Amino acid sequence: MADNPADAADAEPTLEEQIAAYQREFQDLDPQVEQIVSALGRLNRRMNVAYGRQTASLGITNAEWEVLKALVLSGAPYRMGPGDLAKRLGLTPAAMTHRIDRMVAEGLVTRDRDESNRVRVIVELTTEGRAKWLEAMRAASGFEEDLLQDLSPEERGVLGEVLTRLLRRVEDAQPDAGGRLTDLT
Numbered sequence: 759m760a761d762n763p764a765d766a767a768d769a770e771p772t773l774e775e776q777i778a779a780y781q782r783e784f785q786d787l788d789p790q791v792e793q794i795v796s797a798l799g800r801l802n803r804r805m806n807v808a809y810g811r812q813t814a815s816l817g818i819t820n821a822e823w824e825v826l827k828a829l830v831l832s833g834a835p836y837r838m839g840p841g842d843l844a845k846r847l848g849l850t851p852a853a854m855t856h857r858i859d860r861m862v863a864e865g866l867v868t869r870d871r872d873e874s875n876r877v878r879v880i881v882e883l884t885t886e887g888r889a890k891w892l893e894a895m896r897a898a899s900g901f902e903e904d905l906l907q908d909l910s911p912e913e914r915g916v917l918g919e920v921l922t923r924l925l926r927r928v929e930d931a932q933p934d935a936g937g938r939l940t941d942l943t
Contacts, residue, residue: 826891836883
């Protein structure tokens with residue numbers, strides 16, 4: 759812990775300290791379950807910070823990275839409607855419009871009318887946007903390899919299978935959990 763009491767108050771407790779505090783306040787807690795869930799939550803937060811630093815070093819935000827990724831995942835020619843992008847990313851249409859505006863200004867995407875339906879707008883990945891996506895993927899791959907360096911190929915396989923099973927359980931129980939939590943607003 760920190761030498762300065764003010765720093766100690768700001769410091770996140772260790773997993774062990776957190777679990778002990780939870781057990782003190784809630785005796786029915788399964789410490790094994792809490793260790794897994796808390797470790798996953800902390801890992802997710804710290805990975806998001808690391809990815810944010812990487813994307814910032816490339817001159818894009820995590821939010822822009824998510825749009826680039828969605829367009830790449832849609833497959834060539836890397837085009838989607840703004841409404842489809844908003845749904846995929848769990849955003850409101852207004853938030854998506856704001857994000858697309860910034861990305862058009864930065865040259866990462868284009869926004870044009872669909873020639874087959876002049877009412878519909880199409881967002882398309884630019885060459886520069888694809889190059890940024892590739893740069894971010896290279897940086898992320900290096901970070902992820904470092905993260906998993908202590909795991910054998912067999913351990914990586916088992917971990918991947920276990921996490922995928924957990925993800926499927928959450929997706930089955932909460933099929934709308936990938937997007938906005940509209941029931942909480």
